[in-house]
Amino acid sequence: MANLFINAAELAKPGLTGAVPVIAEITLVRFHGVTEKTRATVGGVYNIVFTLAVRDAGTGAVLEPAREIEADLAAPGGTAALLLEREGQTEVVRVTDFLSYVLVKELGGLAR
Numbered sequence: 001m002a003n004l005f006i007n008a009a010e011l012a013k014p015g016l017t018g019a020v021p022v023i024a025e026i027t028l029v030r031f032h033g034v035t036e037k038t039r040a041t042v043g044g045v046y047n048i049v050f051t052l053a054v055r056d057a058g059t060g061a062v063l064e065p066a067r068e069i070e071a072d073l074a075a076p077g078g079t080a081a082l083l084l085e086r087e088g089q090t091e092v093v094r095v096t097d098f099l100s101y102v103l104v105k106e107l108g109g110l111a112r
Contacts, residue, residue: 001028004092005050008099015104021057024107026050029068033091034075043077046095052106069106073098 005026032047053066073095076084084094103109 001031004096004099007096008103011096011100012103012107012109015100016107016109018108020063022063022107023055023057023060024103025053025055025066027066034077039075039077039081039091041077043081044075046073046075046098048073048095048099052103054107069102071098071102 005028009024009026028048028050030047030049032045034044034046038044048071049068050071051066051068052064053062054064055061056063075081075091084090
């Protein structure tokens with residue numbers, strides 16, 4: 001799970017344009033995915049809950065105390081899931097891109 005957030009944070013960097021360098025501290029609270037059976041049939045929802053705190057990179061001072069963020073992403077099922085997979089939109093790619101978007105939005109960056 002850590003790699004999903006690390007990769008998402010790297011993708012989010014260009015969308016973050018603040019003047020103060022910061023450290024985003026992320027703690028995963030819950031990740032609920034979908035089983036292969038669910039993905040092959042009806043689909044579902046990736047339910048991702050994490051806390052986000054922001055610190056000044058230079059001083060370590062808390063700029064924004066930890067707050068909980070709930071991010072839900074639809075998980076298509078059946079034919080839709082297969083088509084996305086064929087286009088390179090694997091579960092990992094979709095969740096990573098989604099988390100990147102959420103981080104940019106939550107950190108006040110420009111929407112991509």
